[in-house]
Amino acid sequence: xxxxxxxxxxxxxxxxxxxxxxxxxxxxxxxxxxxxxxxxxxxxxxxxxxxxxxxxxxxxxxxxxxxxxxxxxxxxxxxxxxxxxxxxxxxxxxxxxxxxxxxxxxxxxxxxxxxxxxxxxxxxxxxxxxxxxxxxxxxxxxxxxxxxxxxxxxxxxxxxxxxxxxxxxxxxxxxxxxxxxxxxxxxxxxxxxxxxxx
Numbered sequence: 001x002x003x004x005x006x007x008x009x010x011x012x013x014x015x016x017x018x019x020x021x022x023x024x025x026x027x028x029x030x031x032x033x034x035x036x037x038x039x040x041x042x043x044x045x046x047x048x049x050x051x052x053x054x055x056x057x058x059x060x061x062x063x064x065x066x067x068x069x070x071x072x073x074x075x076x077x078x079x080x081x082x083x084x085x086x087x088x089x090x091x092x093x094x095x096x097x098x099x100x101x102x103x104x105x106x107x108x109x110x111x112x113x114x115x116x117x118x119x120x121x122x123x124x125x126x127x128x129x130x131x132x133x134x135x136x137x138x139x140x141x142x143x144x145x146x147x148x149x150x151x152x153x154x155x156x157x158x159x160x161x162x163x164x165x166x167x168x169x170x171x172x173x174x175x176x177x178x179x180x181x182x183x184x185x186x187x188x189x190x191x192x193x194x195x196x197x198x
Contacts, residue, residue, distance in 0.1 A: 002033070002034065002081055002082045002084075003028065003032070003034070004034045004036065004085045005035045006036045006038065006085065006086070006100070007037045007039065008039065008087070008088055008097045008099045008100040009088055009135075010039050010090075010097065011090075012040060015088070015090070016180065017088035017089060017133050017135045020133035020135065020167055021086050021088045021133045024131055025086060027187050027188065029192060038097075038099035038103055039099055042099060042102070043099065043102040044071065045102060046105050046106065049065060050068040053065030053066070054069060054072070054111075072107065075106050075107050076109065076112060084128065084129040084130070085129070085130045086130075086131045086133065087100075087130065087132050087152070088133045089132045089134045090136070091135065091137070091146070091170075094139055094146070094147050094148065095148050096151060107159070108159060113159040114158055114159050114160065123157065123159045125160040125161055128160075131164075131165045131166075131190070132149060132165070132166045132167070133167050133183075134149060135168075135169045135172060136172065137172050139170060139171070149166055149168075152164070167187055168182075168183060169182070
C-alpha cells in the first residue's frame, strides 16, 4: 500500500497537523509514502494558459500549454499512485489554507479527475481512502462555521474520493490538551487498510 501525504500548514516547526500526519502514517504502518509539502514547495496558481490547455485534447496542445499542465499532471499521478491520502488540514479563517486550495485547483480537472455526463458530474478517482488531519484554534469540526472539512469532503467526493475520515484536534484555543488527546485516541482507533478490506 502507498500513502500520499500532503502537508499544508505554514507552520513547519511546531505544527499540530504535521504531528498528526506523522502519527497517522506510523499507525497505518505503510512502507511507501509519497510526500507533498505545500508550504516548503508552494504550488503555482492556475493561469489563463493552464485554463485553456486543460480544455483542449492532448494532441492539440502547444508546447507551452503542455508545460503549463505538467505540474497538474504530476500531482494527479501522485494521487493515482496512492491507496491512501493523508492530508494535513489546518483551519485558516474558517476554511482551507491557500496552499491546499492551489493543490485542489490543479488536481480537479474535467475529463481527468471528474467528468460531466447526462446523469450529472461523476468522480473518476475511485477506490481511495482519505484521512484528514485537522487542527483549528476555535472552529469545531462539523459546526456551522466549519467550512474547511465540509469543503474538503465535497471537493474530494466530487473527484470520486468518498471514503473520507477525519482526525480532529479542533478548538485548540479552548482546551488544547484535551483535544490533542482526543485526536491521538482517534488515530489509535484507525483501522489499517488490511483490516478494512477483511
